[in-house]
Amino acid sequence: MPVTPTKKEPGTAERCLDIAERLVQLRGFNNFSYADIARELGITTASLHYHFPGKAELGHALIARYTERFLAALGYIEHEQSDANAKLEAYAGLYADVLRDQRMCLCGILAAEYQTLPEPMRAAVTHFFDENQKWLVAVLTQGQADHTLRITGSTDELAHTIISTLEGAMLVARPYGEPAIFNSTTRHLLGSLTN
Amino acid sequence: MPVTPTKKEPGTAERCLDIAERLVQLRGFNNFSYADIARELGITTASLHYHFPGKAELGHALIARYTERFLAALGYIEHEQSDANAKLEAYAGLYADVLRDQRMCLCGILAAEYQTLPEPMRAAVTHFFDENQKWLVAVLTQGQADHTLRITGSTDELAHTIISTLEGAMLVARPYGEPAIFNSTTRHLLGSLTN
DNA sequence: GTCTATAGGCAGATAGAC
DNA sequence: GTCTATCTGCCTATAGAC
Numbered sequence A, B: 001m002p003v004t005p006t007k008k009e010p011g012t013a014e015r016c017l018d019i020a021e022r023l024v025q026l027r028g029f030n031n032f033s034y035a036d037i038a039r040e041l042g043i044t045t046a047s048l049h050y051h052f053p054g055k056a057e058l059g060h061a062l063i064a065r066y067t068e069r070f071l072a073a074l075g076y077i078e079h080e081q082s083d084a085n086a087k088l089e090a091y092a093g094l095y096a097d098v099l100r101d102q103r104m105c106l107c108g109i110l111a112a113e114y115q116t117l118p119e120p121m122r123a124a125v126t127h128f129f130d131e132n133q134k135w136l137v138a139v140l141t142q143g144q145a146d147h148t149l150r151i152t153g154s155t156d157e158l159a160h161t162i163i164s165t166l167e168g169a170m171l172v173a174r175p176y177g178e179p180a181i182f183n184s185t186t187r188h189l190l191g192s193l194t195n
Numbered sequence C: 001g002t003c004t005a006t007a008g009g010c011a012g013a014t015a016g017a018c
Numbered sequence D: 001g002t003c004t005a006t007c008t009g010c011c012t013a014t015a016g017a018c
Helices: A012-027 A034-041 A045-051 A055-080 A084-098 A106-112 A119-145 A155-176 A180-194 B012-027 B034-041 B045-051 B055-080 B084-098 B106-112 B119-145 B155-176 B180-194
Strands: none
Touching: A012 A034, A012 A045, A012 A055, A012 A106, A034 A045, A055 A084, A055 A106, A055 A119, A084 A119, A084 A155, A084 A180, A106 A119, A106 A155, A106 B106, A106 B155, A119 A155, A119 B155, A155 A180, A155 B106, A155 B119, A155 B155, A155 B180, A180 B155, B012 B034, B012 B045, B012 B055, B012 B106, B034 B045, B055 B084, B055 B106, B055 B119, B084 B119, B084 B155, B084 B180, B106 B119, B106 B155, B119 B155, B155 B180
């Protein structure tokens, strides 16, 4: 076993996920092919099947990695920020980061294609939203307790609204090719909780 | 030319649009085929090409009809309701109607696939959102003037937020198969403007 | 791990008869 | 308007050599 003191550089499987992730976020799961990945990767489609038996498995791996990273970022926010307001600001920032290069949230675009996805991918998509919901409710509950947030209605309802607004803002902003629409919506959403 | 005193029943082209519209709203534009429509319609795919030369033309016709009907509904609301609050309530109601049978807003799901659409379809999608935006700004401006709505920030920003929230709420609610999530988000959104 | 070769299916589309 | 027949292209996937 070789000693690798420097950070391990990504193998083929990882680079495949990077490429596929970008393609799904741009076009959707059903609108890219193994050939697209193979071309960018410089190998054949047959080789791809060595790393991921089928497209369904690749898709599931995509969601798993995306969710893992996203939840890690939520944990980081929880650790770095103490103020509920700052947490929400950082949360919206995660979405703004995703929107770079006209990308849509991976699970957002998969939600649009939900009816065409294999079962394991479906479960992974709803799991992503469930975890987001849980995290937000905790933050909102905190902000409600210490009166740093102005909350009307239930925290559950508000958490849903926040997720919906951010996902919808990405969805609608993308055709216009400028993040300004997303940013103004985000500003309004957060502003309505702070005033 | 035959006299047709009773309402003309839909021809093949119209029924084709009905079927295609449902399929797009459920699966997306790239996830259904001429064969799907032909099967439901009881004719062959070759016959479909008589009514719509290609899928791009069919897609454009779908958006055109959908937009026409949606804008007609907005005009109807404008005519029936005088209160800005009631107009917004009715506007959200339109979205709730769309969500029936797990359907997504046609232009919302096309926004997700935007990068893969032919140019004419792209223009038609943004036109739909532009018209929604214009209508909402007018309603919000009215509500601001007569103090029936509590508006923070610009009406433009708020209009974007409303569209984003409703589109996002549909997107996220669909995987869960119950309109409850959509409805609670709608309630919260409208509530934040009325209080 | 990656290749060549190839299978088998389905997609959108066209020609031409009726 | 609708049909049969057919084309071409792309897709996912597999077998088997290296």
